[in-house]
Amino acid sequence: MTTIGNTTAASNAATTTAAAKSKTLGQTDFLNLLVAQLKNQDPLNPSDPTEFTSQLAQYSQLEQLFNLNDSMGSLTTAQNNSERLSSLSLIGQEVVVEDSNFTLGEKAVQVGYRVDGVATDIKLEIQNSAGKTVATLTASDLSEGNHFLTWNGQDANGAALDPGTYSIVINADSGEGTNATVSPLVRAEVTGIDLSGSEAKIVTGIGEYKVSAIHGAYNRTQTALDGGTS
Numbered sequence: 481m482t483t484i485g486n487t488t489a490a491s492n493a494a495t496t497t498a499a500a501k502s503k504t505l506g507q508t509d510f511l512n513l514l515v516a517q518l519k520n521q522d523p524l525n526p527s528d529p530t531e532f533t534s535q536l537a538q539y540s541q542l543e544q545l546f547n548l549n550d551s552m553g554s555l556t557t558a559q560n561n562s563e564r565l566s567s568l569s570l571i572g573q574e575v576v577v578e579d580s581n582f583t584l585g586e587k588a589v590q591v592g593y594r595v596d597g598v599a600t601d602i603k604l605e606i607q608n609s610a611g612k613t614v615a616t617l618t619a620s621d622l623s624e625g626n627h628f629l630t631w632n633g634q635d636a637n638g639a640a641l642d643p644g645t646y647s648i649v650i651n652a653d654s655g656e657g658t659n660a661t662v663s664p665l666v667r668a669e670v671t672g673i674d675l676s677g678s679e680a681k682i683v684t685g686i687g688e689y690k691v692s693a694i695h696g697a698y699n700r701t702q703t704a705l706d707g708g709t710s
Contacts (some may be wrong), residue, residue, distance in 0.1 A: 581649045605617075
């Protein structure tokens with residue numbers, strides 16, 4: 481029953497779309513109406529030449545609009561294809577995306593933050609999968625832009641934490657009369673590119689992200705430290 485209902489709904493939607501398109505006056509329809517008007521005009525009372533010239537001008541404008549739409553569509557398609565192909569070069573590199581979740585392995589990791597506005601104090605709380613704060617990082621660079629800190633994977637007592645998924649919770653203060661927006665950033669290695677959708681997505685060990693969400697890309701050997709203490 482569910483399959484039949486879905487099929488009927490899809491058929492109705494297609495019929496509605498086709499009906500809407502059939503009501504649209506196209507370039508050929510406009511020309512046919514103009515020719516029909518000339519064929520059926522009263523020989524004793526022909527159309528005003530000025531009006532006929534105006535109709536021809538309208539037809540010319542309509543043709544130009546159709547050509548412009550086609551050109552814009554082709555340009556958009558070419559640009560999307562170019563972006564999709566260029567995203568393949570990101571495989572093997574590390575990218576910076578706006579996200580709060582990251583994976584801790586056997587080595588130290590870099591966690592980051594983006595500052596928009598004026599901030600007077602920024603702290604990054606590292607929480608485990610249970611939502612418990614296991615470490616706190618204090619940012620030393622409060623200027624606008626992207627910044628990164630190295631976390632050694634240890635808790636506040638210096639004990640090494642188990643590998644797994646952790647998250648960043650940011651606490652930020654701004655000066656009196658000022659506002660600041662601080663967003664968490666993570667770096668992850670690109671292991672693949674998903675081209676199945678309308679926009680390419682990068683595949684990393686911590687999730688998939690749209691290419692438009694990338695804030696930067698780096699070689700794996702390149703650091704992005706801007707300062708800060710654990």
